[in-house]
Amino acid sequence: MAMKETTSAIFGQMYGVYAIWLREVTRALRDTGQLIGGVSRPLLWVVILGIGLNPYFRGEVYGEVRFVVPYTYLQFIFPAVVVLNILYTSIQSAVSLIWDREFGFLREVLVSPMARNMVLLGKILGGATTAVVHGCMVLALARFAGVALTWVDVFQALMLMFVLAFGLTSFGIVLAVHVRGFESFGVFSNAVILPLYFTASSIFPLDPALTRAQMLVAYPEWLVLIVELNPLTYAIDAMRGILIDFNQFDPVLGLQVVGIMMVSLFALALLAFRKV
Amino acid sequence: MSVSVSPALAINVRNVSKRFGRVLALDDVNLSVPEGNVLALVGPNGAGKSTLIDILCTIGKPDSGHVEVSGIDAVRHPLKARQKLGVVFQEPTLDTRLTVRENLTFHGMVYQMCRSERRARADAVLELVELADWGNAVTRTLSSGMRRRLEIARALMHEPRILFLDEPTIGLDAQSRAKIWSYLETLRDTQGLTLIVTTHYIDEVEGSDAVYIIDHGKILACGAPDALKADYGRTLLKVSPRGEMVRATLVKRYPDAVETADGQLLIAIDQTVSADALLAELGTQLRGISVEQPSLESVFLSLTGRDLRDAPTGTSNGTRNA
Numbered sequence: 001m002a003m004k005e006t007t008s009a010i011f012g013q014m015y016g017v018y019a020i021w022l023r024e025v026t027r028a029l030r031d032t033g034q035l036i037g038g039v040s041r042p043l044l045w046v047v048i049l050g051i052g053l054n055p056y057f058r059g060e061v062y063g064e065v066r067f068v069v070p071y072t073y074l075q076f077i078f079p080a081v082v083v084l085n086i087l088y089t090s091i092q093s094a095v096s097l098i099w100d101r102e103f104g105f106l107r108e109v110l111v112s113p114m115a116r117n118m119v120l121l122g123k124i125l126g127g128a129t130t131a132v133v134h135g136c137m138v139l140a141l142a143r144f145a146g147v148a149l150t151w152v153d154v155f156q157a158l159m160l161m162f163v164l165a166f167g168l169t170s171f172g173i174v175l176a177v178h179v180r181g182f183e184s185f186g187v188f189s190n191a192v193i194l195p196l197y198f199t200a201s202s203i204f205p206l207d208p209a210l211t212r213a214q215m216l217v218a219y220p221e222w223l224v225l226i227v228e229l230n231p232l233t234y235a236i237d238a239m240r241g242i243l244i245d246f247n248q249f250d251p252v253l254g255l256q257v258v259g260i261m262m263v264s265l266f267a268l269a270l271l272a273f274r275k276v
Numbered sequence: 277m278s279v280s281v282s283p284a285l286a287i288n289v290r291n292v293s294k295r296f297g298r299v300l301a302l303d304d305v306n307l308s309v310p311e312g313n314v315l316a317l318v319g320p321n322g323a324g325k326s327t328l329i330d331i332l333c334t335i336g337k338p339d340s341g342h343v344e345v346s347g348i349d350a351v352r353h354p355l356k357a358r359q360k361l362g363v364v365f366q367e368p369t370l371d372t373r374l375t376v377r378e379n380l381t382f383h384g385m386v387y388q389m390c391r392s393e394r395r396a397r398a399d400a401v402l403e404l405v406e407l408a409d410w411g412n413a414v415t416r417t418l419s420s421g422m423r424r425r426l427e428i429a430r431a432l433m434h435e436p437r438i439l440f441l442d443e444p445t446i447g448l449d450a451q452s453r454a455k456i457w458s459y460l461e462t463l464r465d466t467q468g469l470t471l472i473v474t475t476h477y478i479d480e481v482e483g484s485d486a487v488y489i490i491d492h493g494k495i496l497a498c499g500a501p502d503a504l505k506a507d508y509g510r511t512l513l514k515v516s517p518r519g520e521m522v523r524a525t526l527v528k529r530y531p532d533a534v535e536t537a538d539g540q541l542l543i544a545i546d547q548t549v550s551a552d553a554l555l556a557e558l559g560t561q562l563r564g565i566s567v568e569q570p571s572l573e574s575v576f577l578s579l580t581g582r583d584l585r586d587a588p589t590g591t592s593n594g595t596r597n598a
């Protein structure tokens with residue numbers, strides 16, 4: 001009896017999570033502005049930057065330091081652009097929380113028989129799904145970037161994209177809870193997104209063939225340090241491992257960092273959401 | 277373990293207090309509403325109405341006291357209690373980017389209704405609030421009166437036993453207000469729904485079964501409108517003085533006089549104050565004078581010493597037409 005009641009309660013909550021997820025995804029798909037951004041961003045990065053810098057990337061010998069990355073620049077930044085699109089969309093999708101708070105819709109959900117944590121779970125799953133869709137828009141350019149993908153690659157990439165998107169959407173929620181109003185969130189999120197992205201070894205490699213001492217000759221120490229401390233570095237590295245079989249770090253390390261990011265950021269989001 | 281309560285009570289609140297920092301928002305509030313009744317909560321801004329509503333619909337938790345909703349302990353089992361509650365908030369809470377029907381569907385899903393049930397209920401509630409033709413319209417395109425009707429329809433989707441309406445008619449024109457009240461009366465009469473309404477429009481609560489007057493977090497009085505009028509109502513003289521001098525004289529002579537938002541003075545008639553005396557002395561210096569029979573407005577005035585529509589900060593220099 002009690003068992004049956006518990007089961008139906010859990011089922012009911014999951015159904016509610018589905019409802020919230022569905023609303024998030026519906027809204028995101030209707031938001032043409034966001035969709036245009038999702039398409040134009042990778043096009044810019046891949047077509048303009050990728051093709052533009054391609055000839056300068058495969059330098060043969062520059063004095064002592066030799067680039068040993070056996071890939072074109074287009075191939076090299078391709079996985080990073082996938083991550084960039086996920087990063088943008090995940091954090092932007094947290095805007096829906098600000099929207100709901102500002103326009104009152106959140107109250108409608110908070111008086112419903114949904115547990116607060118489940119409301120949050122639905123929101124994050126919705127945001128993460130949207131982000132994965134935006135990531136796939138980049139994946140669709142793979143052939144164009146000269147990246148050959150098998151179905152197994154695509155499957156693994158989707159998994160990693162989802163875990164990453166889940167963690168980053170949670171991060172977005174934490175930001176959104178602490179920020180008042182849309183405008184400041186826009187400024188704030190850009191102040192977070194771009195620095196995170198640029199210091200994640202996304203557009204230049206820290207050459208794994210170099211020793212640390214050699215690396216410090218090529219780059220200033222602070223930059224190397226920031227890159228190594230940025231968790232996104234390892235996420236992008238894991239994505240490269242899957243998409244172009246190139247890792248700068250231990251392949252397992254990337255997966256571990258992304259996993260830990262997902263769990264700890266979700267925990268932070270749960271904590272923050274109690275205050276809403 | 278549980279406090280025994282007669283099952284016929286839709287809401288039973290015992291000794292509820294709530295404090296925000298230094299402010300005691302609710303001070304030992306007791307309230308009981310039999311099923312199928314209409315209860316009106318009346319009070320100025322900041323009186324504690326919204327705090328009380330928040331606690332009743334389980335968003336807020338009381339610091340102490342017992343809250344029972346439809347026989348369910350709302351503090352211990354909020355999710356269960358919410359299944360029985362419908363809430364229409366003061367500020368709009370629709371998703372304006374979704375269509376009318378999508379808003380209802382979302383609500384039905386979150387309240388764990390199955391698909392066929394959702395469809396049938398959506399048709400029924402849209403019919404009730406006369407929005408059946410607007411099902412596929414995007415909510416943004418609706419007028420504010422229609423949106424409010426949609427919110428009421430949405431709150432009724434899951435067939436709650438109790439409906440909370442926080443200022444349901446605020447900011448609406450007279451026609452929309454009348455419409456909304458006619459829906460609510462239909463619901464009470466046909467489905468035995470319990471209604472809890474907060475409002476500023478005191479004329480709207482005349483038809484309710486019980487009126488609770490609340491100020492500074494305390495229930496000052498409760499009872500049927502007629503009983504309240506008989507107990508606390510006073511005959512008032514509404515006086516418009518000619519100029520500041522006269523006003524000052526009047527205020528000096530009748531220190532209990534209350535100034536209304538439109539600049540008139542309200543003076544209660546009792547043993548010490550008579551209309552004749554006032555007229556004999558100052559009759560020529562008044563622009564107008566009228567006698568107001570006991571109304572809920574005067575009940576409120578005599579209990580709280582202020583006009584219900586006073587601006588909350590006391591800077592009542594805005595002119596408003598009655």
